[in-house]
Amino acid sequence: EADIYQTPRYLVIGTGKKITLECSQTMGHDKMYWYQQDPGMELHLIHYSYGVNSTEKGDLSSESTVSRIRTEHFPLTLESARPSHTSQYLCASSDRDRYPYEQYFGPGTRLTVT
């Protein structure tokens, strides 16, 4: 069973606030990912990391930023939340040494910006 955690699970916050969505995994996976998913829609990759101090932007442009200073931790930050940021954010990780390198997902954070 995958051990990947996200907090908070639900967040309602006002416009202009700074928020950080937490993601941690205890599996020692080097690769981690952030996806954005609107209700009933597909997932879009917004950030990924191949290891400590490595971060890249994904296919969907996002105003969020990420950091990876520890293997197990991959937080996502929005400096100034807007209603357009309302969505579900899913964190995932994968093991580069374990074929087929499937991604394990956390439970997600449902963000609502009012």
Added chain:
Amino acid sequence: AQKITQTQPGMFVQEKEAVTLDCTYDTSDQSYGLFWYKQPSSGEMIFLIYQGSYDEQNATEGRYSLNFQKARKSANLVISASQLGDSAMYFCAMREGIGGGGNKLTFGTGTQLKVEL
């Protein structure tokens, strides 16, 4: 660019029956991997099954099997003996390359499956 197409927004199946969820893909790569994930209403994504582009046999995992037709670029998920707990959103996804180096996934729009008594 990769693309995944799932043409069934919603499907219904009777309990204990089999159901096929369609997935077609488009890629110019020779090496790629195809995944199916299940997303219950609680929101997490659960990995179900994987097929590599060079795998000659169709993948199977318990009640899940993947009907891989490479020439048609399709990778349909077959769920046998449906259970009420199978009611969820199902996503097909593709990765370029079969190695773990890149591992970026492109997802389809999903199929909402409802299992009925």
